[in-house]
Amino acid sequence: MSTNKETGSYYTPYDLVEFMVKYLKRQGQDFSNVLEPSAGDGRFISWLLPVSGHLKAIELFGNKVAEIRDKYTFQENLQVEQNDFIEYAMNSEEKYSLIIGNPPYINIKLMKKEELELAKEMCEEEGLRTSIMQNMWLAFVVGAMRLLEMEGSIFFVLPMEFLQVQYAEKLREHLEKKFNTIHIISFRKQIFSEIEQEVCLVYLTNRARSIPYILYEIYEDAISEKPVYINKIQKSKPLKKWSNAILSDEEINLLKDVSEEYEKVNMIGDTAPGIVTGGNKYFILTQEQVQEYECQEYTIPILQKSSFVNENTVIIDEHTMNGLQRRQKPMYLLDLADVQEVEMSARLLAYLNKIREEKTGDIRLIDRYKCANRSPWYGVPIVKKGGVIFFKRYHVLPRVYINRANIHTTDAGYHIRLKEGLDKDSVVFCFYNSLTLAQCEFQGRYYGGGVSELVPSEFKALPIPYSKIEREDIEKLDRMFREKNQVEEIVSFVNSKTLMLDMEENTIIDIENIRRKLVKRRL
Template structure:
C-alpha cells in the first residue's frame, strides 16, 4: 500500500535524501531491535512507514495490544506528506503511532527508548547546507563528535539518534558503506566503538536499493560502555537475510582511527590477507624506509623551470636542482632514468628547480626581482620563509611514489637521482636495504597481496582515485627483505619483460608474472588462496571505481 501512496517523484525524494527500504531489510532490522512487548521504539525519519509498520507488527506479535503499540511507537519526518501517508499505512493494518512533523536535528534528545530504527536521509555534503546542516553539526557536537564540513547528513543523524537510547538500548540503521572507508567518517567509527558495547554490520555483495548506486550497510549497535572490535556478516542479497540473526560473524579489531575497509571483502579473503600481511613473509613499507611528501615551493610556476627558462635568465647550474617534473603521469614504469629526465627536459618540461645558495649570482638576483614583480613573495608559503626564495628541500629519495592512482600504487626507482616536489612522495630506504629495495621493490610490489593491501589501507577520492597518505603508504604490505633476497634472481630475469608490459599498460600480465615467482613458486601459495586474494582486490577496486562515477571529491 505504501507504494501506492507515494505522491512525490524520484527526484524529489532524492533531493531530501529519502531512499525507501526494501521490506526484507526493514523486517530483519526491526526483529533484531525490538525484543519485548514493552519496548519503546523511535523511528526518526519514518518516510512512509517502511520501518513503522513492521515495528508495530513486531510489538503486537510479542504481546502488546494495538492500543499499547500506539503509545510505544514514536516517529517523525520533515516531510508532511510522508507523515500523512505513514498514518494511513499504519491505519490500514489497524495500528497507530505518535508521529511528529519536524527536523530531527532540532529535537531535544531524551534517553527514553529501547530501540531506535530507520533509514536516515542521505544528503551529500555539497547539498547539505543552511540551518539544517548547522543544527546537525550542533546535535553531533552535543554528543562530543565534531564533524567536518565534508560530512553527509547520515553521520550527524547516527550520532544524534544514539542519544535517544537507554543504556541498554539498540540502534538499527541503514547507512552508506562509506562509513567503512571515507576520512570524514573516522569520527563516526570512533564514536560507535566508544558509545556501544557491541557493534555489528551487515554488508551486501550486491546493491540492495532499487535504482540507487549507493552501497549500504546495516548498523546494529547495542548497550553502552565501549567496544574494542566490531563484527561483520556478509550477505549476498537482501533476500538472504532470515528473520533470525546470522550465526557466523567476522570479528575486526581496528587500530585507533583506522578505516574499516577490510570488512568490504569476503570473510575468507580477509583472513587470508590478514594472516599473510602479518606473517614473516611480508613487511610494512615502514620496515623498508621512510615515506614523505616532496618539497613545497609555494609557487611552482616561478620555482620550476624549463631549459628554455634557464637559458633566458642565464641561470648557472650551481643554482639549479634537477627534479621530477610536477605531476606523476611520466612515472608509469619501474624506473625513472637519467635518459627519461633528459628526454623530458628536451621536450620542454619543467625539470629544474630554482635553488640558489647564500651567495646569489647576478642572474639569480634578476630572477628574484622578477618574482617580486609577479607577487610571488606574498604567497603564504613564501611569505613565512626567510628568504622567501629558498625552498626547503627534502631528502633525495631512492624511490618515487605517486600518491594518487586509479589502478594501482606505484614505486619507481629514482635512477635519475632527482629531487621531488609535493606532487609525489619520496621513499628513503634504510641503508642496509637500499640496493635490494631500489632495484626490486618496484617490481616485487606488483603482487596481488600488496595490491589488495593498497585498497584496504588507502582511501577513495572523487573519480574513483585511490590515495595513500604517508602513514597509509607506510603500512603497505611488501615482500620481506628475506623473501625479496631469495627471489632476486628470477625477478631480475623478468624485469625487462615486465617493464615492456607496463609500457603497454598490461597490468594483469605483470601481476601474473610476479605472483607466479613470489607467491606461487617461492611461498607455495595454492591457486585457490591466490584466487581469493585476487578476487578481493578486484572487488574493492571495482567498488571504488563504481563509487567514483557518482561522486566528486567526497572524502
C-alpha cells in the same frame, strides 16, 4: 534523484527505501517507535507508516515540513516536527526502537559554525574525539546513538568512505563496542547514478545473547532480494576498516600471519614526502617559462604529479623527463633559497614581484603559511631524494617507481631512501607480489571511480619479500608493464621470484585470491 547541494540532500531512490524497510522486516525489526531524522520530501514515510506503531519525522526546513503535513493530514501515528536534528538529539529524552534514514552529506567546510560547535559538543559527551566531525552524516550517527532504546537499531544510508576513512576510525571502534550486531550492505550497481558518491547501508543493533559480529552483504541492486555475496566476521574484531569485512576471519588471519614473516617497508629505508613548495603553479615552471624569466641556473628538475608519469612502467628515467619537457609540462622548480635578488635577472625579479600578490581566496601568496614562515618567502626548502618513489593514489596497481633519473618530486610523491646494501630496482620488483599488493588493498581505502589510496603510515607497514633480483628479470617486469600485460601475469611472474622461494603454492594461491577479492570490490 532529487538533490540540493547546499543542504547536503541527496534524496534516496524509492527502490532503496523499499529495500531498507523490507530488509528490516526480514530481520524481525521492532517498529514500535520509529524516528526519521532527516525527512526531506518524506519518501521514507510512506513505507514506514504501515509498519510503525508511532513514527516521528524531523525536518529542518519549514516548506518541507508543510508539504509532509499536507500529504499525511489524517495519519494519527505520524508526528512531523520542524527542528535541527543535532539540537533535537542533544535535548530530547525520547528513546526509539528504530532510527532510519539518509543523513545529509555536508562537508565540515560548509557547516555553519554553530552547527559544528554543537556537533563537537555532542561528540565530547559521547566520549568521542571532536576530530571525527568532518561531515554532517557523522553527527547524525552520533546523535542517533543517543536516542536509541537499549535494544534499538540504526539503519542509515552512508557514504562508502565511512567504512574505511581514517577520521571515522574512532567512531567505528566506538560502534563496535556499543553494538553487537553490525550489517554492512553494498550494491554492485551504483545507487546514486547522477553523482560520484558510492554508498552503503549500515545496520546497527543489539541482539540479546548474540555473539558480536559484522555481516557484509553485496546485492546486485536495490531491487534484489538475495545477496550475491555474504560474509560474517566474528574473530577478527575490532576491524580497523569495515570495508575489509568482505574477507573471512580465516582470510584475515592468513594475511596477518604470512605478513609477519617478512620485513616491512619502514625497515628497508627512510620514507619521507617530496618537496612542499607552498604553491606549485608559481614555483614550478615549464621550459618556456624558464627561458622567458632567464632562470635556468636557478632551477632543478622535479616531478609534480603522478599523472605526468605513464602507469605502464616501473622506471622513471631520463626518457621520462625528456617526454615531460617535449609536452611542455611544468617540471623546473625555482631553487632560490640561497639566491639574492641582486643576482636575479630583471625578468625573474618582475615575475616574483607579480606572483607574491596573487591571491587564493583573500590570501596573497606571500602571506600563505609556507611562504610567510620562510626567508626569503620564495625560498623553497629542498629535501633529499630517494631511490624509490611511490604515489599514494592509484587505480589498478600501486604506483611504485625506480628513480633512475634521480629526480625530486613534490609531496604528491614519497621517497624511500634505502639502507646501504639494498638495491632499488629489486625493491620495486619485489613490491608487485600477491602478498604486498593484497595488503595495499587491505590497509588502504578507495573512492568513487575505483581510485585507491595509501597514506604513508600504511605504506610503511606493508610487508615486502625482498631479495636481490637479476637485471634481466627487472627489465622483463618493466617490459610487461609497457606492453600492458594482464595484472595476473605480472603478479604471477613476481611471485615466482619472491614468494615461491619460501612459501607453499597453495598458500600463494589463497593470498592471490584475497588480493583479487579486495580489488574486485572497487573496480
